[in-house]
Amino acid sequence: MSTAKGMVDVHDTEEEVAEAVAEYVANLSSKFAQERAIFTVVVAGGTLIHTLRKLVEEPYSKSVDWWKWEVFWVDERMVPLTDKDSNYKLAYDGFLSKVPIPPTNIHAVNVTLPAAAAAEAYQTLIKTLVDNKTIDFSSSSGSPRFDLMLLGMGPDGHVASLFPGHPLLKEKQRWVAAIEDSPFPPKERVTFTLPVINSAVNFAFVITASDLPEWVQAMLAEKVGKAVNGSGCGGGSGEVEGCLPVEMVKPGGEMRWFLDKSTAAKIEG
């Protein structure tokens, strides 16, 4: 299904979503490996990483040009990289440790610094990689332009570590910011801001709920339905008040939604 907010890919089960996501990422990897010899990929934490599992199984584990990947995090929790709450650890254990991406191409947030300094250091790192053309740049938004952004959505409609009603939703200058009052633990985090998220060349939301209790499925379906059915939130309109972060994601590039049936329940059309 195609809507004002991109292509919506609905599958009966989470297992089928995982297969579709693997194929989608592998195809983009091969396209960018040919066109740029580099593939810059941004991942979130959360359930997304589990749904990426098919990508590190055959045939993709052998066919993808892993050595051309450059990996970044859309957000990180300020805990040691060995902590169970670390988004780095989640991705490393579930995904990165299983494929031959060169360790120097895996760009973790420096969690040994205070959150504000870690955000600044991550922005500096990204700036260096923009300057040497590893990461593309969008002159219209003044932001880095990652080849692929793979994100999930929290039960309250949060995206990355951008939470409903938080002043960081209005951030226009910084690419990376610290948040010290996250409503979900841990409180201290580092996150990409909306201008960077909205500059992605390819953007995919991967949101599945079929394994969760029915009330959570209903809650997620309502938020996703609101976002996909369209609103004046974010993007060019710049509206923030009363908007869920998920509604404010309006990338300039190609947008895809990978959903299971229960998460897609409130989408019209």
Ligand SMILES: O=C1O[C@H](COP(=O)(O)O)[C@@H](O)[C@H](O)[C@H]1O
């Ligand atoms: O806290 C976070 O939550 C979101 C959503 O996670 P999910 O488990 O509900 O899919 C995640 O995308 C983000 O990276 C993470 O830090």
